[in-house]
Structures are given as structure tokens and as C-alpha cells.
Amino acid sequence: MSTHEDHRPNAGRARRTDVARLAGVSPATVSFVLNKTAGQTISDETRRRVLRAVDELGYRPNRAAQGLRQGRSATIGFVSHDSDFGVFAAAAIKGAHEASIRHGNLLLLVNTGGSNSQAAQLVGELLDRQTDALIFAAAGTRSVVVPESAEKVPTILVNCYVTGDALPSVLPDEARGGREATQALLDLGHRDIAYLTGTVSSWATKARLRGFREALSGAGLDPRDHTVLPGNYHADSGYELARTLLRRGPLPTAIMCGNDRMAFGALLALLEAGVRVPEDVSVMGYDDQFQLAAEIHPALSTVRLPYAAMGRMAAERLADGGPAVRPGRTLVHCPVVMRDSTAAPARPARG
Amino acid sequence: MSTHEDHRPNAGRARRTDVARLAGVSPATVSFVLNKTAGQTISDETRRRVLRAVDELGYRPNRAAQGLRQGRSATIGFVSHDSDFGVFAAAAIKGAHEASIRHGNLLLLVNTGGSNSQAAQLVGELLDRQTDALIFAAAGTRSVVVPESAEKVPTILVNCYVTGDALPSVLPDEARGGREATQALLDLGHRDIAYLTGTVSSWATKARLRGFREALSGAGLDPRDHTVLPGNYHADSGYELARTLLRRGPLPTAIMCGNDRMAFGALLALLEAGVRVPEDVSVMGYDDQFQLAAEIHPALSTVRLPYAAMGRMAAERLADGGPAVRPGRTLVHCPVVMRDSTAAPARPARG
DNA sequence: TTGAAAGCGCTAACAT
DNA sequence: ATGTTAGCGCTTTCAA
Numbered sequence: 144m145s146t147h148e149d150h151r152p153n154a155g156r157a158r159r160t161d162v163a164r165l166a167g168v169s170p171a172t173v174s175f176v177l178n179k180t181a182g183q184t185i186s187d188e189t190r191r192r193v194l195r196a197v198d199e200l201g202y203r204p205n206r207a208a209q210g211l212r213q214g215r216s217a218t219i220g221f222v223s224h225d226s227d228f229g230v231f232a233a234a235a236i237k238g239a240h241e242a243s244i245r246h247g248n249l250l251l252l253v254n255t256g257g258s259n260s261q262a263a264q265l266v267g268e269l270l271d272r273q274t275d276a277l278i279f280a281a282a283g284t285r286s287v288v289v290p291e292s293a294e295k296v297p298t299i300l301v302n303c304y305v306t307g308d309a310l311p312s313v314l315p316d317e318a319r320g321g322r323e324a325t326q327a328l329l330d331l332g333h334r335d336i337a338y339l340t341g342t343v344s345s346w347a348t349k350a351r352l353r354g355f356r357e358a359l360s361g362a363g364l365d366p367r368d369h370t371v372l373p374g375n376y377h378a379d380s381g382y383e384l385a386r387t388l389l390r391r392g393p394l395p396t397a398i399m400c401g402n403d404r405m406a407f408g409a410l411l412a413l414l415e416a417g418v419r420v421p422e423d424v425s426v427m428g429y430d431d432q433f434q435l436a437a438e439i440h441p442a443l444s445t446v447r448l449p450y451a452a453m454g455r456m457a458a459e460r461l462a463d464g465g466p467a468v469r470p471g472r473t474l475v476h477c478p479v480v481m482r483d484s485t486a487a488p489a490r491p492a493r494g
Numbered sequence: 495m496s497t498h499e500d501h502r503p504n505a506g507r508a509r510r511t512d513v514a515r516l517a518g519v520s521p522a523t524v525s526f527v528l529n530k531t532a533g534q535t536i537s538d539e540t541r542r543r544v545l546r547a548v549d550e551l552g553y554r555p556n557r558a559a560q561g562l563r564q565g566r567s568a569t570i571g572f573v574s575h576d577s578d579f580g581v582f583a584a585a586a587i588k589g590a591h592e593a594s595i596r597h598g599n600l601l602l603l604v605n606t607g608g609s610n611s612q613a614a615q616l617v618g619e620l621l622d623r624q625t626d627a628l629i630f631a632a633a634g635t636r637s638v639v640v641p642e643s644a645e646k647v648p649t650i651l652v653n654c655y656v657t658g659d660a661l662p663s664v665l666p667d668e669a670r671g672g673r674e675a676t677q678a679l680l681d682l683g684h685r686d687i688a689y690l691t692g693t694v695s696s697w698a699t700k701a702r703l704r705g706f707r708e709a710l711s712g713a714g715l716d717p718r719d720h721t722v723l724p725g726n727y728h729a730d731s732g733y734e735l736a737r738t739l740l741r742r743g744p745l746p747t748a749i750m751c752g753n754d755r756m757a758f759g760a761l762l763a764l765l766e767a768g769v770r771v772p773e774d775v776s777v778m779g780y781d782d783q784f785q786l787a788a789e790i791h792p793a794l795s796t797v798r799l800p801y802a803a804m805g806r807m808a809a810e811r812l813a814d815g816g817p818a819v820r821p822g823r824t825l826v827h828c829p830v831v832m833r834d835s836t837a838a839p840a841r842p843a844r845g
Numbered sequence: 846t847t848g849a850a851a852g853c854g855c856t857a858a859c860a861t
Numbered sequence: 862a863t864g865t866t867a868g869c870g871c872t873t874t875c876a877a
Contacts, residue, residue, distance in 0.1 A: 159871065170871085171849075172847060174873080178872080180872085180873080184847095203621070204870085206622040206871095207567060207871090208853090208869070208870035208872090209871055210853090211854065212852080212870080213871085218602070221603075228584050228585070229785060230580065230785075233580055233584045236579065237605060240605050244604075244616075244619075249603075249604065249619055249623065251600055251602050252572075252587070252600075252601050254592075271554050271556065404786075411790065412791070414762065417768070434729075438729035439759065440729070440730055440733045440759060510854065511854085519863075519864085520863065522863075522864060522865075523864075525856060525857085526857095526862095534857095534863090536862070540862080540863080556854050559869090560855055561869090564855085
């Protein structure tokens with residue numbers, strides 16, 4: 144078509160002026176048609192001509208240029224603030240992405256490796272690219288330090304929070320999760336439940352443990368009668384703690400674990416010792432970890448950590464407009480998922 | 495500082511003209527200093543003044559504007575072409591991100607959910623935002639259809655390929671992985687090795703199986719003497735196939751599995767049957783799946799799928815400049831990782 | 846109902 | 862050694 148050199152930046156793409164020329168209208172008119180600019184009336188005839196030209200040339204507006212003009216990039220920065228970039232981040236991103244797409248936004252992703260200085264630097268890069276908003280996410284729920292510069296755009300925290308809750312955050316309702324998991328076990332008839340916890344210093348562990356105790360008390364049981372062993376969320380700590388339980392004598396009828404990986408380790412130890420799950424003892428996980436909980440044998444009863452939903456909520460809220468994003472915590476429900484690793488106790492409770 | 499309204503797009507940020515004014519130079523000079531423009535000589539005195547002004551105002555160039563001018567956004571589109579957005583994608587993204595950062599690029603991420611029409615649409619969104627290049631990644635190695643529009647920018651495929659190999663792709667060297675895993679077992683003294691494969695129709699399964707047979711033949715063994723049972727990469731298929739093995743009579747001395755999840759399922763079945771690993775039988779996985787292989791008990795010997803390295807390579811190559819990106823496959827080595835689920839066989843080989 | 850023109854913030858060729 | 866100027870591709874006010 145054009146015989147002149149095409150070595151300018153946007154090479155190969157039709158520009159708005161090309162469309163205007165082909166349609167025989169002014170460039171402004173093209174914008175009016177494409178943007179359905181309010182307060183602009185365009186004759187049907189003109190609109191048709193423009194649309195045909197757009198189609199013919201395969202014209203797509205250059206969003207970088209639009210962005211420069213409008214001061215919005217239709218892009219949200221997603222900061223994964225963790226050393227590892229694993230299943231959690233993946234799920235949260237998936238949710239955020241899905242919601243973003245629905246609103247015409249895309250995610251610009253960075254991973255800080257858990258370092259605050261990296262975070263500051265990367266948020267800088269994000270803002271340089273004019274991201275309209277920021278999602279700041281951590282894998283293990285925890286307190287974070289958000290780079291100052293993030294204040295320049297609407298920011299939502301996912302699975303983390305800042306001291307004073309100056310920024311809005313979306314968190315899993317761990318206490319309720321712990322409570323409902325315990326309740327599910329109680330409902331099955333269990334009266335002797337051990338808890339192999341995750342890292343005790345973590346926010347999630349404390350909340351889940353609180354839920355555990357609340358449920359026990361609510362059922363008229365004394366939490367102090369129930370074994371609580373501190374672990375660290377790794378599979379091998381589940382393995383070790385289950386062996387400890389085994390060594391100590393009569394097993395409880397049910398074992399709650401800090402997360403699925405620990406439950407998994409516990410399962411291994413139990414099997415090794417010839418203890419059947421769930422016939423001899425019920426095992427409950429936490430997380431509903433992708434490609435793990437549902438697949439192992441027996442399929443693990445667990446509590447779902449709603450990471451995707453949390454990412455979705457954050458992106459949704461940011462897309463709905465900045466001013467509506469108010470500080471404070473939003474707790475998201477963690478539903479209990481009953482599978483095959485739990486059953487009614489076969490023997491009466493100990494004691 | 496400024497008392498005039500700040501309701502224009504770039505609100506709050508200092509612009510280049512602000513810096514120029516404060517430094518008492520022209521806007522162009524600011525660019526020259528900041529970009530170290532070749533062929534421009536700036537006096538030390540001027541440079542200092544500019545840099546001070548930059549510092550004082552906290553000036554950072556608007557990359558959207560830079561991009562519009564230069565026709566490059568310092569952004570790479572990462573297309574995760576899969577229904578699930580799991581550990582694989584996470585690892586590849588992590589690698590790509592790391593390399594990108596090093597070159598001043600950021601990743602604009604999309605997830606197609608495995609749908610080609612979604613892929614086409616999302617690649618459109620990516621290109622609208624002027625991404626300089628594209629990385630197209632799949633979780634399970636496979637053939638993909640890349641949207642036509644992707645041809646407009648340099649594109650590299652990660653863990654997938656197009657028919658005819660018209661686009662460069664980075665793939666794991668699965669045949670070698672299968673061969674070396676088998677060889678590791680042979681080196682331990684195993685002569686009777688069963689293979690519980692992943693989905694047989696998949697590219698990876700076929701290649702690994704080929705490697706398995708090559709290694710066996712290389713050791714003077716007849717592959718037909720070794721049990722090969724087809725599975726599907728899920729943990730429960732490992733469980734079921736291991737039970738099949740158990741039922742069939744004398745166990746092999748070593749079991750290779752399609753992936754870590756299957757190895758995991760097999761482990762469960764073995765334990766349940768009172769078979770000890772690695773004392774009675776060695777188990778080998780594949781993938782070196784994050785938070786799984788290294789943590790379970792016994793820690794799983796496996797073959798590492800170098801997803802992060804693959805993502806890194808792709809991003810690296812794209813950053814080094816488009817023209818250097820030539821079609822063809824690049825195979826990346828999958829190293830064997832020996833842990834505790836493998837050992838020398840205790841009993842002599844069957845037969 | 847449409848067009849002209851002024852910028853968004855920046856780079857780079859061309860002056861001086 | 863530094864400044865002027867013409868855009869990059871688009872939106873949007875204002876005028877016709």
C-alpha cells in the first residue's frame with residue numbers, strides 16, 4: 144500500500160489518520176466514532192464509513208498514545224511480594240487477571256523476592272509505566288511494608304496488611320476457617336482432636352488455632368485436653384509431628400494439620416505405621432492446594448484458601464474506581480471441603 | 495510547592511520541563527543528561543545541575559511518553575496458554591521476570607485459559623499496549639496455535655512449539671531426562687525397572703519413554719522385559735498403577751514415575767502395602783515440583799524440569815534484540831536430582 | 846454534524 | 862556545549 148519507508152515506531156500498524164483518510168473524514172471523527180464520545184452526534188452514514196475503514200485496515204488504537212493523552216494505561220501493577228513465586232501467587236494472579244480482563248485492564252507483573260528495596264524499585268518501574276493501580280500480594284499472610292511511592296495510585300493489599308491498616312486489604316478469614324474445620328470434625332462425632340499447627344508465629348496459624356479452640360469450647364470441650372504440636376507448614380514437619388503423636392501413645396481420632404503439605408506428611412507417617420485413614424484416624428488439611436489435596440489418596444478433606452477470589456476482589460474493586468477503595472480489612476470466607484480423609488470415629492473418644 | 499491545580503493526567507509527578515526550569519537548562523538537555531545520549535557532550539557543571547534538579551524533584555521519566563516517542567515500551571507480553579495457571583507457569587514467569595528486569599523490561603501477563611480465541615484476543619490487547627515482544631508458554635509441553643498477530647513482534651515459545659517450527663521454541667530435553675534418570679537407577683545396580691508413565695499421548699511422555707528404553711538398551715537390557723504402565727500424570731494414577739504392580743506379583747527393584755505427583759501416589763500405595771522406600775523398592779519422580787518433591791518423606795529423587803531457566807532464556811533472548819531470535823528448537827537439560835527415595839537394590843534382579 | 850488545533854511528556858535531528 | 866523544533870498517536874475543547 145504505502146510505498147514510503149515504514150521505519151517509524153508503530154511500523155506496520157495503521158494509524159488513526161490512515162483510517163480518517165480512507166473514510167474521507169477527519170481524524171477527530173474517527174475518535175468520536177470509536178470512543179462513542181458522549182455529546183457527539185455522528186451520522187449513521189459517517190459512522191459506517193469509519194467502521195468500514197477501521198475494519199479494512201485492521202486498525203486498533205495505540206493504547207500507549209491513548210494512555211499518554213488520557214493519563215490512564217488500562218494496566219494494573221501486580222506486585223508479588225515473596226521470595227517464591229508459587230501456587231499462591233499463581234492463584235491470586237489468576238483471579239486478578241480474570242477480573243481485570245473483564246474491565247479492559249491488563250496486569251503488569253513483578254516479583255520482589257520478598258525484599259523491600261526490590262519492592263520499592265519495582266513499584267517505581269510500575270509507576271513509570273503509568274499503571275493505574277497496584278495490587279500488593281504476599282503468599283503467607285503477613286504484615287508488609289509498602290513502598291511509599293505506591294501511595295500515588297490506588298493500592299489494595301492481598302493476603303497481607305500494613306500496620307494501622309492505612310491501606311485496604313483482602314484477607315482470608317482464618318479464624319472462621321479453623322473454627323469450621325474443627326466443627327466439621329466435631330459434627331462427625333470426634334471428641335479427641337489433635338492439631339499439628341503451622342509456624343506458630345504466623346498470623347494465619349494464630350487465627351486458625353483460635354478458631355480451633357473456639358469450636359472446641361463451643362462444643363463444651365476443654366481445648367487444654369487437646370494436643371497441639373507446633374510445626375512449620377512443610378510436609379516433613381507433618382511427618383515428624385505425626386510420628387510424635389504415634390510415639391506418645393493413644394492416637395486422637397482426628398488430626399488437623401497446619402496445611403495440606405503437613406497433612407500430606409502426616410498421612411505418610413500414619414500409613415508407614417499401619418494406621419488407616421480415615422478408618423483409624425481422620426486427617427484434615429488446610430489450603431486446598433491445587434493438584435495436591437484433591438488428588439492424593441485418600442483425597443484430603445481441607446479448608447479452601449480463596450486466593451483466586453481474593454485476587455478477583457482486589458482487581459474488581461480497583462477497576463470500579465479509585466475513590467471507592469477505602470482502608471480497612473475485608474475478610475473472605477474459607478469454605479471447608481470434605482473429601483475422603485475424614486470420617487466418623489470408629490472407636491470411642493479416649494479417656 | 496505548585497499552587498496551580500494538578501488535575502492533569504500525570505498529576506503529582508514532576509515533568510521534564512520542571513526539571514529543566516529548576517536546573518536552568520532546556521528540556522532537551524535534561525534528556526541528554528539522563529539518556530547519556532551518544533554524540534552529545536554536556537559540561538560537568540550542567541550535568542551536575544540537572545542531576546540535582548532531578549533528585550530534588552524526584553523526577554522519573556514517563557515511560558509511556560518515552561515509549562510513544564521511541565516505539566518501544568520496555569514491556570514484554572507473557573502469554574500463559576493453559577487452562578490452569580499453576581506451578582509451571584509460575585516458575586517460567588519467575589525466570590522470565592528475572593531476566594526481563596535485568597534488561598529493564600517488565601512483563602505484561604495474560605492467561606488464555608487454553609482457548610485459542612482468548613489467546614488471539616489477549617495478544618491483541620498486549621500488542622495494543624505496544625509490548626516489544628511476546629513469550630508464549632504452555633504448561634504441558636505441546637503443539638500450539640499462535641495467533642497470527644503475534645507475528646508483528648519477536649515471539650518465543652516456551653514449553654510449546656508450532657508445527658513446522660516457524661517460531662523459536664525453548665523445550666526441556668525430555669528424552670535425555672528420561673535416559674539419565676534411568677541411567678541413574680542402572681548405576682545404582684537396578685536391573686528390573688518399571689515405568690509408570692504419564693499420559694501416553696503427550697510429547698513429554700513419549701520422549702521420556704524413549705529415553706528410558708535407550709538407557710535400558712544401552713545397558714544391554716531388553717526394554718520389553720520391563721513393565722510399562724500408562725498413567726495420566728495425576729497422583730491417583732500413580733497410586734492405582736503401583737497397586738497394579740503390587741497385585742501382579744514380584745515387584746521390580748525400582749519404579750520410575752511419569753511425574754512427582756504420580757511418584758507421590760505410588761509412594762502412598764507402597765507404604766499402605768507395607769513396602770519400604772527405598773529399602774524394598776526405589777522410586778523416581780519427574781519434575782522436581784516445587785514444595786513437593788524435596789519435602790516429602792522420603793525426599794523424592796527426580797528429574798528437574800527447568801522451567802525457570804527456560805523462561806529466563808526466552809526473556810534473555812528477546813531482550814538481546816529481535817533479529818537474533820531465529821526459528822528452531824532449543825533443548826534445555828533436565829538434571830537428575832538424587833534424594834532419598836532411591837538406593838541400591840537389596841535383592842537380586844528378578845528371574 | 847464535523848473539523849482544526851492544542852497538547853499529553855518525551856526524543857532526536859538539526860541548529861547555533 | 863546547549864537550545865529549538867518537529868513529531869510519536871491519540872483525545873478533546875472549541876469553532877464552524
